[in-house]
Amino acid sequence: MSYLSLENVVKTFNKTEVVKKLSLEIQKGELVSFLGPSGCGKTTTLNMVAGFLEVDGGKIEVDGKPVHLLPPNKREMGMVFQNYALFPHMTVFENVAYGLKLRKVPKNEINTRVLEALEMVRLSGYEKRYPKELSGGQQQRVSLARALVIKPKVLLLDEPLSNLDAKLRQEMREEIVDIQKQVGITTIFVTHDQEEALAISDRIAVMYEGRIEQVDDPATIYNHPKTDFVSQFIGEVNHIQGKVVETYDNKKCKMHFFGNEQIVSIPSAKNSEVHFFIRPEKIQISLGVSNERNEAFQTKVERKMFLGAKTRYILRIQDKHLVADISNTVLNPSQIKEGNSVYTYWNPEDLLPSRMVR
Amino acid sequence: MQAGIGTEHDLLLQQKKKNLNRKRVDTWLLLIPTLGIFIFFFLLPLFFLFITSFKTFDASTGIGNEWTLQNYIKFMSDPFYLGVVWRTVKIALLTTLITIIISYPVAFQISRSKGRARNYLTLLVLSPLLISMVIRCYGWVILLNNNGVVNNTLLKLGWIDQPLTLLYTELGVVIGMVHVLFPYMVLSIMGSLEKIDHSVIRASQNLGASSFRTFFSILLPLTLPGVFAGSVMVFSLSVSSFVTPAILGGPQVKVMSYLTYEQVAVMLNWPYGGAIGFLLILIATITIIAYSKILARSEKGVAIQ
Numbered sequence: 001m002s003y004l005s006l007e008n009v010v011k012t013f014n015k016t017e018v019v020k021k022l023s024l025e026i027q028k029g030e031l032v033s034f035l036g037p038s039g040c041g042k043t044t045t046l047n048m049v050a051g052f053l054e055v056d057g058g059k060i061e062v063d064g065k066p067v068h069l070l071p072p073n074k075r076e077m078g079m080v081f082q083n084y085a086l087f088p089h090m091t092v093f094e095n096v097a098y099g100l101k102l103r104k105v106p107k108n109e110i111n112t113r114v115l116e117a118l119e120m121v122r123l124s125g126y127e128k129r130y131p132k133e134l135s136g137g138q139q140q141r142v143s144l145a146r147a148l149v150i151k152p153k154v155l156l157l158d159e160p161l162s163n164l165d166a167k168l169r170q171e172m173r174e175e176i177v178d179i180q181k182q183v184g185i186t187t188i189f190v191t192h193d194q195e196e197a198l199a200i201s202d203r204i205a206v207m208y209e210g211r212i213e214q215v216d217d218p219a220t221i222y223n224h225p226k227t228d229f230v231s232q233f234i235g236e237v238n239h240i241q242g243k244v245v246e247t248y249d250n251k252k253c254k255m256h257f258f259g260n261e262q263i264v265s266i267p268s269a270k271n272s273e274v275h276f277f278i279r280p281e282k283i284q285i286s287l288g289v290s291n292e293r294n295e296a297f298q299t300k301v302e303r304k305m306f307l308g309a310k311t312r313y314i315l316r317i318q319d320k321h322l323v324a325d326i327s328n329t330v331l332n333p334s335q336i337k338e339g340n341s342v343y344t345y346w347n348p349e350d351l352l353p354s355r356m357v358r
Numbered sequence: 359m360q361a362g363i364g365t366e367h368d369l370l371l372q373q374k375k376k377n378l379n380r381k382r383v384d385t386w387l388l389l390i391p392t393l394g395i396f397i398f399f400f401l402l403p404l405f406f407l408f409i410t411s412f413k414t415f416d417a418s419t420g421i422g423n424e425w426t427l428q429n430y431i432k433f434m435s436d437p438f439y440l441g442v443v444w445r446t447v448k449i450a451l452l453t454t455l456i457t458i459i460i461s462y463p464v465a466f467q468i469s470r471s472k473g474r475a476r477n478y479l480t481l482l483v484l485s486p487l488l489i490s491m492v493i494r495c496y497g498w499v500i501l502l503n504n505n506g507v508v509n510n511t512l513l514k515l516g517w518i519d520q521p522l523t524l525l526y527t528e529l530g531v532v533i534g535m536v537h538v539l540f541p542y543m544v545l546s547i548m549g550s551l552e553k554i555d556h557s558v559i560r561a562s563q564n565l566g567a568s569s570f571r572t573f574f575s576i577l578l579p580l581t582l583p584g585v586f587a588g589s590v591m592v593f594s595l596s597v598s599s600f601v602t603p604a605i606l607g608g609p610q611v612k613v614m615s616y617l618t619y620e621q622v623a624v625m626l627n628w629p630y631g632g633a634i635g636f637l638l639i640l641i642a643t644i645t646i647i648a649y650s651k652i653l654a655r656s657e658k659g660v661a662i663q
Contacts, residue, residue, distance in 0.1 A: 052560055072563040079564045085557035089579045098575075099565035143561075150565060 003028035010057030036207035078147030093127035237277035411632030429633035465547035543588035550584025
């Protein structure tokens with residue numbers, strides 16, 4: 001039995017459906033990310049869960065009880081906003097205590113619970129400060145403490161890290177997961193940053209144009225994308241196409257890529273064109289041909305970019321470009337110069353078949 | 359060699375400083391017209407009036423040459439004049455309070471609306487300022503008269519047996535004043551409402567606050583600076599207003615600016631008129647300072663923001 005469930009949720013703005021019959025089941029204590037480009041409906045969905053927007057169809061249930069008709073102040077959900085949304089005229093203590101005061105919690109209990117919450121986000125001693133006297137990261141932690149101190153049923157995080165700088169973002173996301181696991185709270189995390197989603201989620205719901213394209217754990221999303229959108233949105237991909245020259249048992253077929261033959265396990269008709277995606281880090285290159293790699297073909301290095309741990313090579317074959325990311329420990333980038341010819345190959349298992357028709 | 363470079367560097371620095379100074383002078387030059395008008399047509403006459411207010415006056419010989427405090431003493435020791443002071447301040451405070459109450463919802467609605475609706479609403483709010491003060495006041499005379507629209511309607515509806523005296527009362531003056539001055543309050547509250555991040559209101563609701571609670575705990579405290587700015591404007595304009603009380607209050611509702619006018623234009627007693635004028639300025643200033651002190655105590659974090 002899932003803890004938070006969305007069932008055929010619909011939202012319409014000016015006759016355009018921005019969320020289209022969206023259904024999702026979230027287990028208790030699970031952290032699910034809504035990941036997608038801007039305008040995909042992820043924030044709209046979150047706002048419907050929080051109650052800031054009314055649902056135009058379908059229902060939302062928490063712990064078996066429908067909540068989609070309740071006003072936001074009756075839903076018992078804690079929310080952390082992108083721009084922190086702290087009350088500027090209240091101290092850190094008053095900010096965190098706000099929700100408890102509204103619940104008529106006795107004064108000494110408020111005191112202990114606020115101090116506990118601030119300790120959890122490592123902000124003990126900051127009680128008397130005003131939000132403007134804190135850094136962005138500290139403000140976001142206060143915001144997290146404020147949301148959690150009321151012991152909400154669900155924690156909603158609306159792009160909480162996007163206003164922080166890169167290093168802090170990484171630190172904060174680890175902290176958020178630590179706290180989330182420690183409290184064991186069911187959480188929805190909205191983000192447009194795929195790295196963030198991959199790093200912290202139990203499951204990711206990739207959204208596109210008001211629909212969930214795929215819900216799976218991060219590794220499945222990355223390695224076995226179900227739709228073209230997911231393969232292209234999560235990570236980077238090269239787009240290649242090949243021709244089927246022979247088929248075996250309707251399970252495997254021999255394909256032609258850039259004049260080379262390769263056996264790929266997909267069912268396909270003979271002579272048809274098949275499109276694939278392959279991730280830059282799955283393409284391998286070498287200066288010489290190794291014997292077992294008879295599928296390797298020659299490409300020309302057009303550009304080389306040093307990216308620290310890895311080097312990105314832009315390879316040219318016929319009129320196509322391929323992007324390959326090679327770890328610098330595997331291949332020393334100084335061996336390869338721009339304009340060199342290199343042998344290029346990949347494992348057929350790393351090809352992600354596409355449904356795209358061009 | 360080293361020294362040569364050093365002096366060259368110094369020269370460059372000096373040049374830069376000169377340019378900077380010139381820029382500062384330039385911006386000050388732009389202020390000259392305003393400053394000129396302000397100093398020669400406002401501050402200087404005010405200063406002369408201030409001096410005159412300490413001179414003696416005789417109905418037959420005019421302004422005397424001796425120095426005296428008599429003008430101020432006369433005013434402060436006369437219960438009639440003190441009554442006028444109290445009435446003036448009372449009308450101004452009442453006007454300010456009523457404008458705050460009626461302007462807040464208007465400002466809130468406008469700050470929430472967008473595009474064309476917003477422009478029209480703003481224009482509507484500003485409309486009282488587009489009509490001449492005198493014409494607008496006579497409009498109110500027609501409405502508030504014993505035989506006017508308001509009384510006739512109420513009589514026809516049978517809600518009252520006798521016409522209410524609305525005209526030439528403090529209430530009439532307050533009504534007229536609120537009408538002219540509420541745009542200032544609306545604009546000022548709008549300014550601070552717009553600075554509020556909408557997610558702060560959502561955060562409050564999310565934490566369990568009703569709309570009512572959110573207003574008093576979050577929205578109102580955060581817009582106090584705007585309410586204050588608007589109050590200062592409305593209060594100082596109403597405490598010193600002349601036309602509205604003169605037309606809607608008449609001789610029955612005398613306010614300080616009317617007294618000043620009487621002394622200066624009718625009695626030609628400039629020293630006494632000047633003294634009343636300065637007491638008015640003093641009272642307005644004290645009230646505003648007191649008000650801001652009270653407000654500063656309740657603001658706290660807003661100032662930091």
